[in-house]
Amino acid sequence: MDPFKGQGGIQMLLIxxxxxxxxxxxxxxxxxxxxxxxxxxVEREAAQYRSHMEDEYQKLISENTGSSGSNVKRLEExxxxxxxxxxxxxxxxSSEVVDMxxxxxxxxxx
Amino acid sequence: xxxADVSKQIQQMVQFIRQEAEEKANEISVSAEExxxxxxxxxxxxxxxxxRQEYERKERQVEIRKKIEYSMQLNASxxxxxxxQDDVISxxxxxxxxxxxxxxxxxxxxxxxxxxxxxxxxLKDLIVQCLLRLKEPSVLLRCRKDDLxxxxxxxxxSAQEYAxxxxxxxPEIIVDNQVYLPPGPxxxxxxxxxxxxxxxLASRDGKIVCxxxxxxxxxxxxxxxxxxxxxxxxxxxxx
Numbered sequence: 001m002d003p004f005k006g007q008g009g010i011q012m013l014l015i016x017x018x019x020x021x022x023x024x025x026x027x028x029x030x031x032x033x034x035x036x037x038x039x040x041x042v043e044r045e046a047a048q049y050r051s052h053m054e055d056e057y058q059k060l061i062s063e064n065t066g067s068s069g070s071n072v073k074r075l076e077e078x079x080x081x082x083x084x085x086x087x088x089x090x091x092x093x094s095s096e097v098v099d100m101x102x103x104x105x106x107x108x109x110x
Numbered sequence: 111x112x113x114a115d116v117s118k119q120i121q122q123m124v125q126f127i128r129q130e131a132e133e134k135a136n137e138i139s140v141s142a143e144e145x146x147x148x149x150x151x152x153x154x155x156x157x158x159x160x161x162r163q164e165y166e167r168k169e170r171q172v173e174i175r176k177k178i179e180y181s182m183q184l185n186a187s188x189x190x191x192x193x194x195q196d197d198v199i200s201x202x203x204x205x206x207x208x209x210x211x212x213x214x215x216x217x218x219x220x221x222x223x224x225x226x227x228x229x230x231x232x233l234k235d236l237i238v239q240c241l242l243r244l245k246e247p248s249v250l251l252r253c254r255k256d257d258l259x260x261x262x263x264x265x266x267x268s269a270q271e272y273a274x275x276x277x278x279x280x281p282e283i284i285v286d287n288q289v290y291l292p293p294g295p296x297x298x299x300x301x302x303x304x305x306x307x308x309x310x311l312a313s314r315d316g317k318i319v320c321x322x323x324x325x326x327x328x329x330x331x332x333x334x335x336x337x338x339x340x341x342x343x344x345x346x347x348x349x
Contacts, residue, residue: 009120016124020131027135031142038150046157053165060169064176072183079187083194089343090198094205097339101206104331105324106213108235110242110275 195344202339203332207306210324211294214257214307233257233309234264234271240311240320241272241281248282252310255290261309284314291323 214229233253241249253261262285269280295304308323 009116012120012124013127016127020127023128023131023135024138027138027142031138031145034142034146035149038146039153042150042153042157045154046161049158050161053161057165057168061172064172071180075180075183075187079190082191086191086194086198086343090202093342094198094202097202097342098206098209101203101328101331101335102209102213104335105206105210105327106232108232108239110235110238110271 195340198343199336199339203328206328206332207325210306210328213324214294229307230260230264232307233260234268236309236322237261237264237268237283237311238271238275240309240322241268241283242276243320244311244313244318245276246281246313246318247279248284248314250284250286250312250314250316252286252289252291252312254293254305254307256293257307257309258285258287258290261285283311 213232237251251261251265265283265285269283272278273280291305291308291310292303294306304325306324306328308325308327310319310321310323312319
């Protein structure tokens with residue numbers, strides 16, 4: 001065997017092996033990048049989703065504020081109506097009650 | 111083996127090495143894509159779930175705050191109504207209390223003998239009632255200074271009436287000339303003790319007291335008639 005020729009063959013094999021390592025290494029790097037890309041895309045989608053949920057939430061707060069205000073207003077109206085009716089009742093029977101009380105105060109059982 | 115064969119064999123080995131590498135790279139690439147999709151789906155779903163739970167919690171808090179606020183408003187409303195109820199009842203009692211002055215305003219109505227006699231008779235009945243309750247042979251009597259002459263005027267007839275009703279000897283009634291019941295309410299003593307009229311009798315040892323002032327009687331009558339008054343005003347409704 002020609003020694004030079006043998007060394008040349010080995011050299012070719014070594015180069016091929018290096019190129020193979022490079023190909024595999026590239027593939028692994030791409031995979032790592034791809035996974036990172038997955039995380040980035042996930043973050044972007046999560047941000048979009050959060051933004052959507054926040055909009056819904058703010059809308060809910062607005063509705064509740066209006067609804068709450070409406071409830072409170074109705075409650076105030078009911079309260080005022082009750083008190084108004086109360087005063088009406090009072091004015092109707094006030095002198096009657098006072099007379100009744102005085103009658104008992106001055107009606108002494110002996 | 112000749113040179114051509116050797117060269118061919120080396121070429122085949124090189125080809126094989128490259129092919130192996132490319133197959134492996136392809137395998138890595140395919141599994142990477144699968145991994146990418148799975149990872150992405152899982153992460154997206156996990157994040158969305160977390161976000162959704164976060165906002166569900168926030169929305170529940172909004173609902174809770176809304177309920178708490180309404181509950182507080184409702185409570186304040188009820189208290190307001192109850193306060194209004196108390197106010198009207200108090201105003202009625204106050205009106206009645208003011209009317210008590212008309213019962214005993216004999217000083218300024220001396221010329222109106224009807225009213226004069228009315229209050230005088232009232233005092234006599236108040237005294238007799240106390241005597242009947244105390245059932246004592248000797249009692250102390252306190253009245254307003256303004257009422258002193260009226261009391262002295264009806265003292266004997268009161269004692270006599272009691273004696274007849276109770277079938278006993280007429281009791282001794284000692285009028286306190288040192289200490290009097292406070293005068294009626296006026297603008298000057300609006301925060302002081304006052305007495306709108308009537309008498310207070312006590313046993314000689316002071317241990318048994320019969321308070322028969324108009325104000326005390328109003329308190330008793332008012333407390334007794336309160337359920338009836340509330341029923342007239344508020345019906346059966348419970349706030």
